[in-house]
Amino acid sequence: MDICLYLRKSRADSKEQSVEDVLARHERSLRELAERNGYRIVDVFREVCSGESIQSREQMKAMLTNVQAKMYDGVLVTEQSRLTRGNMKDGGIVQETFKDSNTKIITLTKTIDFNESNMYDFEHIINARELENTKRRLNDGVNRSAKLGYWVSGVPPIGYLYNSSTKGLEIVESEAVIVREIFARVLAGQNYHEIVAWLNIGGIATRKDGNWHVNQIKRILPNETYIGYAVHGRTRWEKFTDSNGEEKRREIALPREQWTVVPDSFPAIIDKETFDKVATLLAARKQLPKRSREGRHPLSGVVSCAKCGHLHQIQKNSNGNLLKACNYRSPEGVRCENKGVSLSEVYKAIRAELGKLQETLVNAPKATKSSGQRKSLERQLQRKQSELTKLTGAVQRINDLYELGDIARLEYLERKAKRQGEIVSKQREISEIQNSIRNTSGLTNEQRLEYIEEFCRQWTEEVNDNELNRAFHKLFAKVEYLREGEEVTLTIELN
Numbered sequence: 001m002d003i004c005l006y007l008r009k010s011r012a013d014s015k016e017q018s019v020e021d022v023l024a025r026h027e028r029s030l031r032e033l034a035e036r037n038g039y040r041i042v043d044v045f046r047e048v049c050s051g052e053s054i055q056s057r058e059q060m061k062a063m064l065t066n067v068q069a070k071m072y073d074g075v076l077v078t079e080q081s082r083l084t085r086g087n088m089k090d091g092g093i094v095q096e097t098f099k100d101s102n103t104k105i106i107t108l109t110k111t112i113d114f115n116e117s118n119m120y121d122f123e124h125i126i127n128a129r130e131l132e133n134t135k136r137r138l139n140d141g142v143n144r145s146a147k148l149g150y151w152v153s154g155v156p157p158i159g160y161l162y163n164s165s166t167k168g169l170e171i172v173e174s175e176a177v178i179v180r181e182i183f184a185r186v187l188a189g190q191n192y193h194e195i196v197a198w199l200n201i202g203g204i205a206t207r208k209d210g211n212w213h214v215n216q217i218k219r220i221l222p223n224e225t226y227i228g229y230a231v232h233g234r235t236r237w238e239k240f241t242d243s244n245g246e247e248k249r250r251e252i253a254l255p256r257e258q259w260t261v262v263p264d265s266f267p268a269i270i271d272k273e274t275f276d277k278v279a280t281l282l283a284a285r286k287q288l289p290k291r292s293r294e295g296r297h298p299l300s301g302v303v304s305c306a307k308c309g310h311l312h313q314i315q316k317n318s319n320g321n322l323l324k325a326c327n328y329r330s331p332e333g334v335r336c337e338n339k340g341v342s343l344s345e346v347y348k349a350i351r352a353e354l355g356k357l358q359e360t361l362v363n364a365p366k367a368t369k370s371s372g373q374r375k376s377l378e379r380q381l382q383r384k385q386s387e388l389t390k391l392t393g394a395v396q397r398i399n400d401l402y403e404l405g406d407i408a409r410l411e412y413l414e415r416k417a418k419r420q421g422e423i424v425s426k427q428r429e430i431s432e433i434q435n436s437i438r439n440t441s442g443l444t445n446e447q448r449l450e451y452i453e454e455f456c457r458q459w460t461e462e463v464n465d466n467e468l469n470r471a472f473h474k475l476f477a478k479v480e481y482l483r484e485g486e487e488v489t490l491t492i493e494l495n
């Protein structure tokens with residue numbers, strides 16, 4: 001689509017700024033809009049004189065001549081009133097010229113096609129209000145700061161440092177290389193988990209010295225600061241009256257066309273081409289969340305994975321409900337391999353285990369774990385945790401050796417894989433001990449027996465899902481699930 005830009009300062013613009021500054025500022029916004037929409041800019045008309053009528057505006061006349069000659073598909077202006085306002089005769093000339101040549105007027109917020117509707121008169125009526133809005137939008141403090149390249153959005157994203165004397169951003173090269181590598185890895189086809197694994201295994205610390213998580217990567221990739229853009233006005237506050245008749249304010253997300261986007265505001269870490277490719281790739285990958293919010297399933301948050309200790313999710317579907325496979329990944333990206341199973345299997349196993357427990361409790365009602373046992377478990381836990389710290393350190397040293405060129409890549413990979421395996425099993429041991437510690441305190445065996453009976457009564461009386469879910473949580477400290485081949489093992493611990 002071929003277009004031209006028409007720029008003119010009007011009364012709506014800042015009095016302190018020169019015509020040249022205002023036009024340059026508008027031109028940047030319009031060029032950004034054109035680029036975003038794939039428009040080809042053929043001409044730029046910069047009106048420097050301040051007359052309102054067409055007759056007194058040389059650039060306007062030249063532009064209309066070209067429009068008449070059908071040189072453009074559209075004319076891009078910040079708002080329609082830049083072309084004409086008030087004067088009905090001039091308004092008529094503009095309308096006729098654009099209509100006859102089938103040329104559109106494109107503004108920051110809308111496209112006007114005179115051959116599609118006769119909205120022009122209406123546009124004239126609302127122009128005064130639209131003018132006020134645009135004036136506010138283009139001139140308020142934040143937007144002006146954005147256009148000057150000031151950083152006004154709090155803590156800058158990783159890769160940047162706020163410079164308080166220039167009020168702008170500076171690149172932190174040691175962080176910028178990480179950001180570039182993250183983008184490169186997405187383009188190379190890696191998923192979030194693989195990238196997180198690379199960061200954590202490589203011992204690359206986050207700003208807060210912690211592990212990387214998928215959400216951090218998800219925030220980095222669409223952040224336009226990395227291509228040097230300042231983005232403001234993604235949301236707007238509006239007043240509303242709540243059900244109690246109280247007046248409140250809420251934040252409304254605005255469509256992108258209404259944001260203030262100013263290119264070249266900050267030094268770029270990522271080039272626009274790479275950024276756009278990644279955006280396209282992610283949009284294609286994106287899936288809508290499928291989680292149903294109808295209410296809790298009786299087993300929600302109840303069943304944990306025997307391999308890694310993380311909770312299993314329940315999936316409701318038309319051909320029976322499922323306990324989903326464990327979807328946990330360690331910070332190093334190692335995926336847990338505990339498979340899912342149909343829920344009827346889980347219920348069956350829970351019943352069987354409860355039966356066994358009842359029997360044990362009836363026969364040995366006084367056997368409880370002593371505090372001495374608890375102390376010994378706590379000592380064990382401490383030991384395992386310091387072993388884990390050593391293992392993490394070892395991975396870091398292997399990385400160092402490789403970076404220094406002291407070991408070859410193959411050896412590096414083998415040694416690292418071995419350590420990672422050890423880390424995963426150490427983490428499992430730690431979570432087992434923690435569970436045992438949790439289990440050494442709590443109810444007496446008599447109380448447990450009562451709880452089991454009460455629970456079984458609720459289960460058979462078909463109370464609603466939420467109530468049953470509460471009953472599960474009240475009775476069980478832990479329901480651990482393990483699937484090996486076709487065999488399902490449940491380990492149950494009571495509160």
Ligand SMILES: [Zn+2]
Nearest residue numbers: 305308326336
């Ligand atoms: Zn697991």
